[in-house]
Amino acid sequence: MVYVKREQANENREALLATASRLFRERGIDGVGVAEIAREAGLTHGALYKHFRSKDDLAAEAFTQGLALSRAAFRGEGSRRKRSVAGYLDYLLSSLNRDEPGASCPMTASASEIGRHGRDLSARFAQGFQEKAGAFEAVMDDAIAKAERRRLGLAIVAAEIGAMAAARAVAKSDPSLSDEILKAVHAMLLQASKGQ
Amino acid sequence: MVYVKREQANENREALLATASRLFRERGIDGVGVAEIAREAGLTHGALYKHFRSKDDLAAEAFTQGLALSRAAFRGEGSRRKRSVAGYLDYLLSSLNRDEPGASCPMTASASEIGRHGRDLSARFAQGFQEKAGAFEAVMDDAIAKAERRRLGLAIVAAEIGAMAAARAVAKSDPSLSDEILKAVHAMLLQASKGQ
DNA sequence: TGTACATCAGTGAACGCGCGTTCACTGATGTAC
DNA sequence: TGTACATCAGTGAACGCGCGTTCACTGATGTAC
Numbered sequence: 005m006v007y008v009k010r011e012q013a014n015e016n017r018e019a020l021l022a023t024a025s026r027l028f029r030e031r032g033i034d035g036v037g038v039a040e041i042a043r044e045a046g047l048t049h050g051a052l053y054k055h056f057r058s059k060d061d062l063a064a065e066a067f068t069q070g071l072a073l074s075r076a077a078f079r080g081e082g083s084r085r086k087r088s089v090a091g092y093l094d095y096l097l098s099s100l101n102r103d104e105p106g107a108s109c110p111m112t113a114s115a116s117e118i119g120r121h122g123r124d125l126s127a128r129f130a131q132g133f134q135e136k137a138g139a140f141e142a143v144m145d146d147a148i149a150k151a152e153r154r155r156l157g158l159a160i161v162a163a164e165i166g167a168m169a170a171a172r173a174v175a176k177s178d179p180s181l182s183d184e185i186l187k188a189v190h191a192m193l194l195q196a197s198k199g200q
Numbered sequence: 201m202v203y204v205k206r207e208q209a210n211e212n213r214e215a216l217l218a219t220a221s222r223l224f225r226e227r228g229i230d231g232v233g234v235a236e237i238a239r240e241a242g243l244t245h246g247a248l249y250k251h252f253r254s255k256d257d258l259a260a261e262a263f264t265q266g267l268a269l270s271r272a273a274f275r276g277e278g279s280r281r282k283r284s285v286a287g288y289l290d291y292l293l294s295s296l297n298r299d300e301p302g303a304s305c306p307m308t309a310s311a312s313e314i315g316r317h318g319r320d321l322s323a324r325f326a327q328g329f330q331e332k333a334g335a336f337e338a339v340m341d342d343a344i345a346k347a348e349r350r351r352l353g354l355a356i357v358a359a360e361i362g363a364m365a366a367a368r369a370v371a372k373s374d375p376s377l378s379d380e381i382l383k384a385v386h387a388m389l390l391q392a393s394k395g396q
Numbered sequence: 397t398g399t400a401c402a403t404c405a406g407t408g409a410a411c412g413c414g415c416g417t418t419c420a421c422t423g424a425t426g427t428a429c
Numbered sequence: 430t431g432t433a434c435a436t437c438a439g440t441g442a443a444c445g446c447g448c449g450t451t452c453a454c455t456g457a458t459g460t461a462c
Contacts (some may be wrong), residue, residue, distance in 0.1 A: 007457040013405055025329070031316055034230035037448060049449085051406045057448065105315075111369075116312045119301075119368035120227055127373035133366060134377070158381050159388035166362020167355075170329060172315035173307075177323035181330070184356050192355035192392050203424040209438055233415060245416085247439045255416065 005072045019045040025066040025073075029113035030106040033063050033121065043056050064124045070110035071132045078109070079139060084197045086145050089160075089197040096164050097186045111136070112168045140197070148199040160193050213251045215241040221262040221269075225309035227300040229259050229317065233322040259269045260320045266306035267328045274305070275335060284339050285356075285393040292360050298367050306334070308364045333357045336393070356389050 008016070023045040027036040036070045038059050042049040056062040078095065085091050095101070096109075105113045111132050137157035144153045167189035175182040204212070219241040223232040234255050238245040254260040274291065281287050291297070292305075301309045307328050314325045333353035340349045363385035371378040 007455080008405060010405095010457070016405080032252040032313060033232060034228060035316065038450085039447080047405095048407055050408065050452090053450070054405055111366075112310055114310075115362065115365035115369060116308075116310055117228060119365075119371060120231065123372045126370055127285075128369040129366075130374045130377055133370060133381075155384040155387060159363075159384040162363040162366045162381050162385050163355070163359035163388070164362065165366055166311065166360065167358040169311035169315075169365065170307075170325075170358045170361055173311060174322055174329060175315060176319045178326045181326055185329075185358050188351040188355040189358050191351060192359070196388050196392055203422080204438060205425065206438095214439080234417085235414080243438095244440055246418090246441065249417070250438055 016045070016047060016051065018168055019068050020047065020052055020062070021069045022057055024062050025070040025110065026106040028063060029070065029108065029110055031118055032114065033059075034117070038062070052082070060122060062125075063121070064128060067110050067114075067125060067128050068132075071128070071135075074107075074109040074166055075132075075135065089140060090151060090194055092143065093164070093171055093190050093193055097167055097190045099183065099186065102168060102175065102182070102186065105172065109136075110166075112165050115165050119182055133158075133161060144197055145199065154197060156199070160197060163189055212241070212243060212378065213249065214257070216248055216251055217245065217262050217265045220258050221266040221306065222302040224262055224267065224306065225306055225379070228310065228313055229255075231314070252395075256318060259317070260324060263306050263310075263321060263324050267324070267331075270305040271328075271331065274332070285336060286390055287362070288336060288339065289389055290306065293363055293386045297380065298364060298371065298378070299305065304364075305332075308361050308378055310391060311361050311365055329354075329357060335371050340393055341395065348395060352395070356393060359385055359389055 020041065023042045024036075027041060027044070038052055039049045041062075042052045052062070056065065078092070080087060080091070080095070085095060096112075101108050109132075111118075111129055118125050137154075137160070139157075140160050141153045141157040142147045144156065148156070165187055171185045174185070216237065219231075220237045223237060223240070231243045235245045237258075247376040248258070252261065264334075274288070276283060276287070276291070281291060292308075297304050307314075307325055314321050333350075333356070335353075336356050337349045340352065344352070363381055367378045367381045370381070391392055
């Protein structure tokens, strides 16, 4: 494995990104070491530094990669899920999503950590946030004023992030409260998305 | 400082709790070491283990202590802030609150981390969450059905947590987006709290 | 197409460092009589 | 109230461990002629 073709090297890089992305979402950036990431990707930690300048760099790239994957899933590419506010909320606020943080949106999984890291991660979060809000705007009723749709898009995404974080936080001790939170936010956001 | 009266020992314990609570909110539980906490509280790390069984134990106690303090501030004890949904939201979703995570609600500061720690922290979070939701229920219009008030209370608190996490996440790279998020969620929640 | 050689992904030992936790020790504090 | 002694908060050295990062080395891969 020491001497690899370019193609193989690219695959290794992708494996590092995918592994890092998953583990960071599951256990937090501070909760996972580079050695473990490299090992799970089938490499040694030394190789990791041939692909990324630092753990912070890896975290930033992994965040963006996770965003891209979860965006594709969210928009329902290849699925028959309805592209509507209700359809999006059904997906985002499901218990399935709650129970698999490693496969879910990195913004949702790491919300309260991002502010403690560098400007780079912050900018990537901001980008992802606006895109997700834009997806909601795009499926809202045209009768709602543009500025109001923008406001609602931002608020819905923020609320969805909070709902998932809270639902995950209480899941271990109070599963029924966890479900209740998801349903309560779902109902409130669906109502709010119709405008006043 | 080695030989202290009971009273002094209690003060030291409180200092450890207050320091831990602040630092955990500012940098995350995984982001702060016990040595630093003890040092900032004016003790050595050895002393910390006379007051708490482990770092996890300290984290749980610090979380509850932070909850109690922030609850008092939130409910506006000793202030002339209005006890209403609008008054609560003004306070919780302010840029002041955003910029001082070390003094704000521990649920908001650590939302996405709690799910990765033990059942104990989860239960404390759940308790704090329900209390905060209850405070909102208590100031909502009586005309709204009880079950609906409960639903709204939970949804509002979840959304508020998400709004603050998102606002903090983007603050470093896009301060105006950060403000926009806080305002958007404020408007949406105020509207929602009036019932349909 | 063949040859000569720079590039480069990957290895694994090593770096210094800080982590959470334990422990022997100290002697003032607090208690029991 | 005085005395004898167990308790107990705090110290600081030490534990093993994992952290992020660096580096000398390897030799197949890819390129330049």
